[in-house]
Structures are given as C-alpha cells and as structure tokens.
Amino acid sequence: MKNVIIKWNQVSLVKRILIGIIIGIILALTIPTATSWVTILGSLFIGSLKAVAPLLVLFLVMSAVSKHKSGQKTNMKSIIGLYGLSTFLAALVAVVVSFIFPITLSLTEGVKDVTPPDGIVEVLKTLLFNVVDNPIHALLNANYIGILAWALLLGIALRTASDSTKNVLTNFSDAISQLVKWVINLAPIGIMGLVYDSIVTSGLSTLLSYGKLLAVLIGCMFIIAFIVNPIIVFIYTRKNPYPLVLTCIKESGITAFFTRSSAANIPVNMNLCKKLGLNEDTYSVSIPLGATINMAGAAVTISVLTLAAVHTLGIQVDISTALILSVLSAISAAGASGVAGGSLLLIPLACSLFGISNEVAMQVVGVGFIIGVLQDSCETALNSSSDVLFTATAEFAKTRK
Template sequence: MNNSNTLFRFLRGSLVTQILIGLLAGILLAWASLHTTNDSSLPAVIINGLKGIADILGRLFVGALKAVAPILVFILVASSIANHKQGQKTNIKSILVLYLIGTFSAALVAVLGSFMFPSSLMLSTHDTGITPPNSVIEVLNTLLFKMVDNPIRALMDANYIGILVWSVGLGVALRHASNGTKEVVSDLSYGIAFIVRLVIRLAPLGIFGLVTTTLSDPAAGFDAFGGYIHLLAVLIGCMLVVALILNPLIVFCITKRNPYPLVFTCLRDSGIPAFFTRSSAANIPVNMALCKKLNLREETYSVAIPLGSTINMAGAAITITVLTLAAVQTLGIDVDIPTALLLSIVAAVCACGASGVAGGSLLLIPVSCSLFGIPNDIAMQVVAVGFIIGVLQDSAETALNSSTDVIFTAAVCKAEEQKPATVGTSAVRQVEES
C-alpha cells in the first residue's frame, strides 16, 4: 500500500524531476546499446527490446504534440479573440516588437561570434535532394500564400501562419456572436487544453525515448561531431550568449527587475522539452502550460506563443548567420561591416520564415549565401554540413527559440502588471508632498 502511494505521489509530482529522470534513463540505455554486441544473448535481447520500445515512445510523444498543436492554436486563438472584452489589453504589439528585436540582435551576436572565432568547413559533395528558396522575396512570397491557405489544409499540414490568420478571422467574427456561442467556443478551448495537459504528462516517457534513439545512433550520437566541434562551439556559444546575457538584458529593460529567475524557469520548463522534440511547433502546448503556470493573461499568451513559434527565431538567425559566415571564411571572401549588417537583416527575415519543425532553418542558408555570390551547389553543401551537426545544433536552436517565446511574453505581461502599482505610488508621493 505504501509503495502504491509513493508511486502515486511520484506521478503527481514535479514534471521537471520526472523529465530529468527520463533523460538520465535514456542516456544510460543509449550507452548500454552502444556497448552491446548484436548477438542473441539475453542482455543484448533485453537492451535491443528496450531500445525499440523507447523509439516508439519518443515518436508517439512527438506525434501527439504535433497532432494536438494545430487544433490547440486554432481554438485557443479564436476563443481568446471572441471572448476579448473591450478595453482589455493583449500587448501583442509590444511582444511582436520584442520578437523582432530579439531575432535581429541574435543575428548580430552570431556575426560577432563568427568574426571572433572564425570557422572553416570541410564541404562535402553528396546531393541532399533539397530545393531551397532562391531569395528573400521568395520567402516572403511563400509566407503570403501560407496566409491564404485553405483552413482545413492548414490544420492538416500544420501551417501555423494560415492557422493564425483563420483563427484570428474567426475570433473577430465571433465577437459579434451570442453569449451562448462564445461559451461553447470557450468550453471547447478548455477541452482541448485538458487533452494537452494529458499529453504533457507523458513528457518523461517521450523524452526517455527521444534521448535513447538519438544517442544510441553511432553516426549521430556521442561521437557524431568529430571535426565539427569548433563550428558547434561557435553556434552553441552564440546561443548561450543570447539565452544568458542578451535575453536577460532585454527583460531587465522591460521589467526593471532581476530577469534571471524568469529566464531560468523558462529555460528549464520550455527549453529542456524543446531541446529533445526539436520542434517549436510541437513545443507550443508546453509553452501554453508554462504561461498558465506563470499566471500570464490567457488572451495574451494564447496569441503570442503560436505567433512566436513562427516568427521569434533567434536560434534560427544564429544558425543561418554562423553557417553562412563559415562558408564565407572557407572560400576566403572578405566581409565588411555594412555587408555584415545586411547579412544580419537577411538572416532575421529568413529566420522568421523558418518552419517550426526540426531542421527548418537549414533550408534558408542558401538565401543568405546568395548575398556573397556563393553558388547554390556550394550553399547546399553548407546545408549538408548543417544536417551532419544537426543533432545538437537543431536541439539547442529550438530550445532557445521556444524558451524565448515565453520569456518575452512574460516580460511584457509582468511589466504591464507593474504599471498600476507605479501609478499608485506616484499619486501617493504627490499627496504626501502637497
């Protein structure tokens, strides 16, 4: 009886603790798998069987998140706008400005990091079979057509730009509906949120599976990166600078308070799951739950979080900039300051067009390479290098992207909460002085 009570308390306990346990278990199983011979002995059979189960758990978890995320975004955004009361502030404009500033600033950090620690690539020649966009205009053109996509197809294909446009339109239309209709939409959003909470509770098992599958692959696990360690160090170093210095500085400027408790909470509760799912879109339900835990305004985060998963791409801007400048260094092309600034702008624009799935930013590297006259075949070799190091690069990139969504949303909400107190304090001081 005591054992069952202990298990029940563990299952109802801290989700982060359970995720860390799943992480450690996945690392141990992956290590055991790499050191087990492929024979018919009992230990090998057991380990291979557990590895197969772990692979299924990981794919099921990511599949469940990706399945629930589109309908979650559609219903929550429509419900939030439909039930929005006149005079109620959403602060979306302020959050959008932070998203753009953060993405551009991350590109600048990547430029500085690449100049301080230049990287060279051993460019391969194998054909990746990928057709990238040829210009920034093409990226913007694609985004515009995504906005007018068929709503059913947008939900099926997880086209979040189209989902946002249709959910905003439906929400605005439903603002003139009867109270009963609005309540139905609101109840539907609660139902979807309940399903999301059930999926998130499976995160420890999912991360156990994802870690095991990733690290047990000899070609992409513990010894995957060899000569690309320097390039990875520059990439991840720039992302750490943004996560631990730039983002806290932006939050401090907004809230005038110590930013690190909020930053570390978001990195732990959003960054860790995103690191292993490697998908900003799949991490939307996790971020929604974190915003609720932080007591943020639902009418704000229900729009800001899915919006951030598509345009707040600091990690993608870093990836595009660092890999492009690595190709430039390899080819011996000189880069002046105006060109570096232009590259930062292009990288930020391209990052906003990166898809919310694993590896999305790599397809946009040829766009920034075209600034320096780098032929498309060489640019595609850079993309191939990106896929080689993608296990850690894409994971760190997604963790930064996803956690920053919550950080900036929370910063604006917290700053808005402080305004009445500030006004009240000023009024008291004026009375006392008089």
C-alpha cells in the same frame, strides 16, 4: 500502484523529465538493441503533441478573441517588437562571434534532394500564402500562420454571437487544454525514448570533427539565452531577469531540446504561460505566433554557417556587409518555418549576398545536416523558451507602469 502514481505525479515535471533523461541514457548504453520498443515512446510523445497543438491553437484563439471586449488591451505589439529585436540581436551576435572565432569547413558533396528558396521575396511570399491557406489543410499540415489567421477571423466574427455559443467554444478550449495536461504528464517517458534514440542512432562520434563549429553555434545561442535576452528583459521590467529566464529554459527549453519542434512545444508553452499567470487573450496568440516568427536560434545558424563558408573561401567582409547579413539573417529566420527544411535551407540565400555559388552553399547545408542533432536541438530550445520569456516580459513591463 495507485499510490506510486500519485507520488510520481507529486514530483515536479522538471525533476521527472531529468529522471527520464537519465534512464534513457542508461538504456542506450546497456541495451542499445532494444530500439523498437524504446524509441516508439518518443515518437508517440511527439506525435501526441503535434496532434493536439493545432486544435489547441484554433480553439484557444477563437475563444479568446470572441470574448474580447472593446478597450481591453493586449500586449501583442510589444511582444512582436521583442521577437524582432531578439532575432536581430541574435544574428548580430553570431556575426561578431564568427569574426572573433573564424571557422573553416571541409566541404564535401552538396545536398541534391533539397531546393533552397530563390530569394527573400520567395520566403515572404510563402508566408503570405500560408495566411490564406485552406483551414482544413492548415490543420492537417500544422500551418500555424494559417491556423492563426482563421482563428482570429472566426473569433472576430463570433464576437457578436450569443453567450451560449461562446460558452461552447470555451468548453472545447478547456477540454483540449485538459488533453494537453495529460500529454505533458507523459513527457518523462517520451523524452526517455527520444534520448535513447538520439544516442543509439547518432552518437557523438560523427560530431567530433565539427566540434569547433558546434562550439561557436551553441556558444552564440548560450550568449543569447543567458546574456542578451536577460538584458532585454531587464530593460523592459527593471527587475532581476534570471528567475524568469531560468524558469522558461527549465520548463520549456528542456522539452523543446528533445522534441526539436517548436510546434510540438506549443502546448508546453501554453501550460507554462498559464502557470505564470499570464493573460490568456495574449498568450493564446503570441505563443503560436512565436513558434512561427520568433527564430533567434535560426538567425544564429544562418549567420554562423554563412560566414563559415565565407572564411573557407577567403572572402573579405566589411562592417556594412556584416550588418546587412545580420538584417537578412533575421528576416530569413522569421520566415524559416514557411520553407521546407527550416533554417538550413536559407543558408544559400545568405551566401548569395557574398556571391557564393549555390553548389558551394548546398555543401554547407550538408554540413548543417550532419551537426543537426545538436544544432537543431539547441536552436529549438532557444526559440521556444524565448516565446514564453517575451510574452511574460511584455505583461510584466505593463504592470510595472
């Protein structure tokens, strides 16, 4: 048995995950009644990632900032700029594609048990209040904006601490990183359970009637992932971007697709950054920050579903209004994690730009929940994999100079 485990661990993680996906599909098709014992594997995996991620962020950031020396440069300004550029271009691509392939919806009853934000001010206010959240509350609720704020402040305060204190932080950081490696090693088993659960509970039959809408949504996300983002990377690095792009999608995007949680994928992204040899002082901050504000997939979702409502109601849209929608979608997407329900609940905010009533907008949200199985998976895969992509791009661009 020991030899089997050793040989299994020698196989690359991506290949092991693909094996887990195949086994999950086979189990779902052959023994769909074994729900309880198979799906619990996926739930335990996501639960483990979500449990370790807040502590990982807190101690990694504190340790990195406390050891930071004056004059030592990081790439945070470039990374934040890349996050913003990618999110805006994602919204713009979604608007253009939605005009080329207009979608109309069969609207049903609205979603009554959720409340969208009243405006962009409320979204931004939520983000600001997350910054000053109680640190214990932030850890318990995985509020990464709050965790980052406290980790940065404590790290700055500890820069004058003794070396022994800093070594303790480093030891805690290393210990939690080791825990993360153990959890990630269980990814094939966890993803097997997630695949099984998705096929057994949702299937694909309920998504067939929304095939065209899904095609536009997922098509936009593929354009961002395989055309727009590579162009951005090439402009910054002047090198073939696809080896890096494909590595990020393969080793981060696949896991994010099945966990459907940017927060749960933070440990995976941290591990990938380390594997790529990136600066820990930078990625310990940029990865959790990206999980909060780098939301190209959310910008696509908001733009496409909003324009689907516009086309359904026969509202005419000029170029200037379309550009305003792109900006609004990008800003809203950056605040999506600060609003319960994520990107879907920001659709009424964008719909208000065209005078669409909240009742109709919430019916569009209902459609979003129906297609959420695939939409949210692809959205998370794009968002999370690009966190590593742009962190690496900023560092490689600096070394080129």
